[in-house]
Amino acid sequence: MNKFIDIPENLIIGIPEIDGWHFEIAEIMNRLYDKAVNMNNLQGEIPGRYYSCPRLSAMQCVYGRNPLQREVTHLLDRLVKATRAHFQSEEEIMLALAFKGLPEHRREHLMLSAELSILVRSCNCGVEPVGGETLKSLKHWFLGHLSGSDYEIGRHYRKMKTIEEGYQ
Numbered sequence: 079m080n081k082f083i084d085i086p087e088n089l090i091i092g093i094p095e096i097d098g099w100h101f102e103i104a105e106i107m108n109r110l111y112d113k114a115v116n117m118n119n120l121q122g123e124i125p126g127r128y129y130s131c132p133r134l135s136a137m138q139c140v141y142g143r144n145p146l147q148r149e150v151t152h153l154l155d156r157l158v159k160a161t162r163a164h165f166q167s168e169e170e171i172m173l174a175l176a177f178k179g180l181p182e183h184r185r186e187h188l189m190l191s192a193e194l195s196i197l198v199r200s201c202n203c204g205v206e207p208v209g210g211e212t213l214k215s216l217k218h219w220f221l222g223h224l225s226g227s228d229y230e231i232g233r234h235y236r237k238m239k240t241i242e243e244g245y246q
Contacts, residue, residue: 085104096164102160102164103220106156110150110157110216114213158194
């Protein structure tokens, strides 16, 4: 499988549950990339255009897909579900850590969830191709979230851990 996203060590935040979700989401995106590359018969390049469901009626969209198209649609669905579960888990952890940035982070999660849902719906209905631009957008969104607001959670966690260890 081609590695489209490889989480660099400096973006591992140090909270196992959150890092676990990050690796799972990256794995789904890598599989999505791999399927899109196969769909376009490219040799490791980011594909240009691939519709997870051609521009067909809703009934044809559901029943008229080839196996690879169904796999891509399934991966897009898994991406949405994993992202939502990750956001919920992350918010619970931030609450437990008394992270002051929780309200802003929650708003970011809501915005990112909405953007992801719109993008996936567009891909599944053939409005937006699952190709180079879509995959680059997903990668940018994901790595931006890790290096920005999620990195701050990790910093807060390490600070809390250091304080806690100082009292022991």
